[in-house]
Each structure stands twice: as structure tokens, then as C-alpha cells.
Amino acid sequence: MWKSAHPIFMILTGVDSVADYKLEPFPFLWGRERYFGNNYLDIVSTQAIVSIAIPRGSEKDFSSEFTNAFGTYLPEPGHSVFSKNREFLFLxxxxDQIFALFERDGLYPELTVREKLGDTGYITDQTDNWCQIRLTGQDIVQAMERICxxxxxQFPLGKxxxxxxxxxSSVLVRESDEGFLLLSPSSSAQSFLEAIEQSFLNTGDY
Amino acid sequence: MIIDHPLLGPRDAAEFVYLGDASLIDRPDLNNPEAGKEFFEYLYLRDNPEGIHRELWYHEQGDRSWLVVTRNTLTHEILNVELARQVALAMGR
Structure with a gap:
């Protein structure tokens, strides 16, 4: 969801009025956070998600270009991998598809990836289509196993x-021993958040 | 029921959608002289075996790949799981 964070200004230019829209990104579930004992639920609001699809027949060329651009190999099935400078996480x-996650800089994150990869893949901004929830704490597996x-x-670091x-629909990434990143479609973000919260409440005395 | 995905390992059947007989991969050539007869058989004539059956399953809540699952219709035992992409390539499609 994108909302105007500023009032819309009208600028008089001669006899015509031109709307000067000042829009800023406003992530789904923005500002929501909650503790369940020592476990912390937080909304990731500054991370871009860019989809990279590999053209059929160009797999070898793409793999080579990817390694040159990011200093790492394409992630193996079911795994994630960081770029060499750790600025990008690839899922x-x-x-024939990977996601690139990185700190958003500007309104067009797909351009950041395109600058690196050129036209070797089909690149689209997916940031607006997903909510991102980060869970950290000792009891996450216990809370999640009721609904996952x-x-x-058996879900090691990097998987x-x-x-x-x-x-x-959801995507899970194991970020640390006690940390998971969850993605779910933005159209049902509130329901997904409630499912996670309810699962904590059902499995612990919080 | 657990389906042992060739790339991702054991996954719950709830992540998959069943399509039907794996012979759907072998779509007739529209330019064949016998295309009408072949398409009639392709679309309407299905075997309904009691025992081993090859089926197409779609990993909708996963990596979106099509699988060919060989299943025993009497016991629901899954005997083999292949990527439909690989099966199709092996058939020269």
C-alpha cells in the first residue's frame, strides 16, 4: 500500500493549476511491532523486493552475468545467498526465478538491480506486493509449527x-539461529499478521 | 500425504494441486492428418487404472513447478516423483 505522506499541494502557474503530488512509500503493516515474552515481531519497512526471472535458453549466460555482478553464485533450490558485499540477499x-532483497534507495528499486545485471534477466519491482515480518526469539519454531x-x-540458517x-501464501527465510523473515502477499497482510500473532498466543503464556 | 519434491524434498500435499493423467504432457500435433482423432483420444479417453498411475501435480504453494507423480491408486503409496519439465524434455517435447 502506498499512501501520500504529505498534503497534496496545488501550485498556481499562470492561469493553470497543477497538482504537485508528494508521495512517499508507506509499507504494509507499517509501525506494527509486538513482544511475546522475549520474542519480538517487527515489520520490515525499508527493504525492497525485486524479482529476477531467467529467460529460457539463457541460463548459462545469466548465471555468469549474475556472478560477475554480485560476486556470488545463484542460490541453490530452497536456499538463500548473500552478495559478496552482503548488500543483497537472494532467495x-x-x-527460473529469484528474489533480490536489499535496502530500498529511491522509488524504483528495480533500477538498482538493472544497473548491475543489465538486460540479462526479466526484472520487476515486487516490493509493493508483499508484507515483510521479522521474528526473533527462542520460541519462534514452537509458535510457527502450529500453522507451518x-x-x-530441519530448517537451517540460510534456507x-x-x-x-x-x-x-508465505515465504520463510532463516536469517539466524533465532530469526526468521516471513513474506506474504500484501493483499492479505493483516490476516497473515493475525495468524502469526494468534499462533504465539496459542502456544505460550504471553 | 507427503510428496517428495525432486528439488525441495518432502512437502505436504496441501501445497500441491492435482491436475490429472500425466499423458496430458503428450499433446498431439495439430498439423497431423489424424489430429482430430488424436485430440479426441487426448481429451476424452482416459485410463482409470487400479494400481500404478502417473499423474500431474502442480506445486502451487511452493516453487510453481509441475511434477509427474507415480502413485498407487489402491494404497496411495508414492513410488516416484519427477519434474514434468524433465519428463517432457526426455520425450523430445
Whole structure:
């Protein structure tokens, strides 16, 4: 969701009135945070998500170009990998698609990736289509296993997976021993957040 | 039911959508002289085996890949799982 963070100004230019729209990004679930004991739920609001699809027949060329641009290899199925400078996190999404996550700088994050990769892949900004929730704490696996069909006890650091939780599409990334990043479509962001919160409440005395 | 995805390992069947007989991969050539007959068989004539059956499943809540799952319709035992992409390439499609 994008909302105007400023009033809309009208500028008089001669006899015509021209609307000067001042728009700023306004992420889904912005500002929401909550503690469940020592576990912390936070909304990631400054991270861009850019989809990179690999053209059929160009897999080898793309892989080479990717390594030259980011100093790392394409992520293996079910895994994530950082760029050499750790500014980009790449998630394996399907055999011909990866997501690039990085700190947003400006309104057009796809240009940041395009500057690196050129025209070797199909690059689209997906930031607006996902909500991003970061969970940190010791009891996350216990809370999540009620609604997540994956075995999170067998989900090591760097692993990522797309699955379904409470009938909602979701992506999980293991960021640390006690940290997960969750993505879910922005159209059902509030429902997804409630599912996560309710799962904590159902599995602990918070 | 657990489907052992060739790339991602064991995944819950709730992540998948069932399409049907894997013979749907072998779509007839529209330019064949017998295309009408072949398409009739392709669209309407299905085997309904009691036992081993090859099926197309779609990993909708996952990596969006199509799989060919070989399943025993009597026991629901899954005997083999392949990427439909690889199966199609092996068939020369």
C-alpha cells in the first residue's frame, strides 16, 4: 500500500493549476511491532523486493552475468545467498526465478538491480506486493509449527521456502539461529499478521 | 500425504494441486492428418487404472513447478516423483 505522506499541494502557474503530488512509500503493516515474552515481531519497512526471472535458453549466460555482478553464485533450490558485499540477499523461488532483497534507495528499486545485471534477466519491482515480518526469539519454531507445514527444526540458517500458512501464501527465510523473515502477499497482510500473532498466543503464556 | 519434491524434498500435499493423467504432457500435433482423432483420444479417453498411475501435480504453494507423480491408486503409496519439465524434455517435447 502506498499512501501520500504529505498534503497534496496545488501550485498556481499562470492561469493553470497543477497538482504537485508528494508521495512517499508507506509499507504494509507499517509501525506494527509486538513482544511475546522475549520474542519480538517487527515489520520490515525499508527493504525492497525485486524479482529476477531467467529467460529460457539463457541460463548459462545469466548465471555468469549474475556472478560477475554480485560476486556470488545463484542460490541453490530452497536456499538463500548473500552478495559478496552482503548488500543483497537472494532467495531461490523457482527453477527460473529469484528474489533480490536489499535496502530500498529511491522509488524504483528495480533500477538498482538493472544497473548491475543489465538486460540479462526479466526484472520487476515486487516490493509493493508483499508484507515483510521479522521474528526473533527462542520460541519462534514452537509458535510457527502450529500453522507451518514445514519442519522448522530441519530448517537451517540460510534456507528459504515458499509454502502456505493458514491458507495464505508465505515465504520463510532463516536469517539466524533465532530469526526468521516471513513474506506474504500484501493483499492479505493483516490476516497473515493475525495468524502469526494468534499462533504465539496459542502456544505460550504471553 | 507427503510428496517428495525432486528439488525441495518432502512437502505436504496441501501445497500441491492435482491436475490429472500425466499423458496430458503428450499433446498431439495439430498439423497431423489424424489430429482430430488424436485430440479426441487426448481429451476424452482416459485410463482409470487400479494400481500404478502417473499423474500431474502442480506445486502451487511452493516453487510453481509441475511434477509427474507415480502413485498407487489402491494404497496411495508414492513410488516416484519427477519434474514434468524433465519428463517432457526426455520425450523430445
Amino acid at each position: 531461490w523461488m523457482s527453477p 507445514p514445514l519442519d522448522l527444526n 528459504c521456502a515458499r509454502t502456505v500458512m493458514e491458507h495464505l
